[in-house]
Amino acid sequence: MSDFWRKVDKTLRYHGRRTAITLRGVWWDAHPVKASRPVFIVGCSRAGTTLVYKTLSESRELGTLQRETHDFWSELHPLQARHWKTHSLAVSDASKQDRDTVTRYFYTRTGNTRFVDKNNQNGLCVPYLHSLFPDACFIYVKRSPGDNLNSLIEGWGKPEEFATWSGDLPASVAIDGGRYTQWCFFLADGWQDLTTASIEEVCAFQYNAINKAIMDARDQLPKEQWTEVFYEDIVRDPVSSFKDTFHSCGLGFDAELRRHTQDVLKTPYNAFSEIRLDKWKSGRNHEKIERILPSVEETAALMGYTN
Numbered sequence: 284m285s286d287f288w289r290k291v292d293k294t295l296r297y298h299g300r301r302t303a304i305t306l307r308g309v310w311w312d313a314h315p316v317k318a319s320r321p322v323f324i325v326g327c328s329r330a331g332t333t334l335v336y337k338t339l340s341e342s343r344e345l346g347t348l349q350r351e352t353h354d355f356w357s358e359l360h361p362l363q364a365r366h367w368k369t370h371s372l373a374v375s376d377a378s379k380q381d382r383d384t385v386t387r388y389f390y391t392r393t394g395n396t397r398f399v400d401k402n403n404q405n406g407l408c409v410p411y412l413h414s415l416f417p418d419a420c421f422i423y424v425k426r427s428p429g430d431n432l433n434s435l436i437e438g439w440g441k442p443e444e445f446a447t448w449s450g451d452l453p454a455s456v457a458i459d460g461g462r463y464t465q466w467c468f469f470l471a472d473g474w475q476d477l478t479t480a481s482i483e484e485v486c487a488f489q490y491n492a493i494n495k496a497i498m499d500a501r502d503q504l505p506k507e508q509w510t511e512v513f514y515e516d517i518v519r520d521p522v523s524s525f526k527d528t529f530h531s532c533g534l535g536f537d538a539e540l541r542r543h544t545q546d547v548l549k550t551p552y553n554a555f556s557e558i559r560l561d562k563w564k565s566g567r568n569h570e571k572i573e574r575i576l577p578s579v580e581e582t583a584a585l586m587g588y589t590n
Contacts (some may be wrong), residue, residue: 290416294355305391306488307391307392307394308391309500311387313362314385315383315386315387316390316396317396318382318385318386318389318390318396318398319396319397319418320397320416320419320420320532320533321389321399321416321419321420321492322339322397322398322399322402322420322421322422322532323399323401323405323409323412323419323420323421323499324336324339324399324400324405324422324424325405325406325409325421325422326406326426326494326497326498327406327426327431327489327490327494328435328438328467328468328489329426329431329435329437329438330425330431330516330558331424331426331512331517333351333401333552334403334514334547334551334552335422335512335517335528336399336400336401336546337349338547339529339532340399341539341543342534344397344530344534344535345392345397345398345399346389346390346392346393346395346396346398346399347393347398347399348389348393348398349515350401351402351403352400353402353404353448354448355388356404356405356408359381359384359385360376362448362453367453367454367470368449368470369470369472369474370404370408370469370470370471371471371472371496372407372408372410372411373410373411374411374413374414376411377411377414381492381510394573403445403468404441404520406469406493406494406496406497407471407492407493409496409497409500409501410500413500413503413504416429418508419586420510420531420532421501421504421508421510422511422512422528423497423501423509423511423512424514424530425511425512425514425586425587425588426513426514426515427560427561427583428576428579428580428588429563429564429576429585430514430560430562431573432483432486432487432490432563432568432572432575432576432579433490433562433563433568433572435468435486435490436482436483436486436568436571437568438467439458439467439482439485440463440589441467442464442465443464444469445468446466446467449466449467450464450465452466454466454475455478456478457478457479458479458481458482458485459481463576466478466497468489469489469493471488471492471493471496473492474488481571482571483515483568483571483574484575484578486575487579491579491582494585494586495582495585498585498586502510507560508529510531511587512524512528515560517548518558518559518560518562520542520546521544521545521548522545525544526541526544528529
C-alpha cells in the first residue's frame, strides 16, 4: 500500500471512530445503560500493570481504550481542587454523576458495557471505584520490592513520560540534589516532605503508600471480586498465570489468548530492558536499593514477599 492510501485509510478510520463515538453518545443519552462488572487493574507504578492491562485488553468480552486514562479521571476530580495533596479518592467522592460520566465515556468509545481500565493513580482510589461500580472486578498486580524500586528509579529519569501531569505542581522539586525536578507517577499523602529527599527514599515512599492503600481497601471488598497476581508468576509461566486471572474475572481464555500469552513476554509493553527477575541486583541502582529495602520490608511481607 502506498503512503497516499495509508493516509487515506488512517483518515477514514479516524473519522469512522469519531462518528461511532458520536452515535453511541446520542444513543446513550436517550437510553442510558449501566456498566457491567468493569475490570480495574491496580498496583504500584512499574509493577507490571501495563502488561496485565494490555493482555486483558485482548479479550473480546471487554471494551478497552488501549491506553491509560489519567487525564480523564483527573478531570473528574482535579488535583488543583484538592490542593495537590494526593491522587487518592474516597467513597465520599463518588457520585451518580461520576458513575454516569464514566459509563458513558467508556461505552461511547468501546461500544461495550463491560470494560477494562488502568492508570497509575487508581491504586489509591479503590474505595471510590468500588462505590461507583459495586460489581467491579479488581486485579492487584504485585512486584517484588527490589525490582519494583529499580524500575521506579529508572522511571523517574523519564519525566517526559511519567511527569506530564505535574507541570503545575505548586512546589519546587529538587530530589537527589536537584537531579530530578519533576514529580513522577502519583501523589500520596506526605509527598511534600520528600521534595528534596534521595530518589530511593521517594520511590520507597511510593511503593509503601500505594501498596498499603490497596491492601487496606482489599479487606473491604467481596473476595470474589478481588484477584492478586504476582508479577514473578507471570514471568515464570505467563499462560497459567493469565489463564487463572481471566477465569477469576469470569472471562473466557480461548486458544487465541493462549497463543498470545505464550509470546507476550517477547514483545514487552513499556519495559526499560529485558524481562527477568532480580534485575536490580546487577543494575546500576543496587546500592541505593540495598540501602532503602529495610523501609519497605513490612509492606512487602504483607504482599507475600519474604526474604
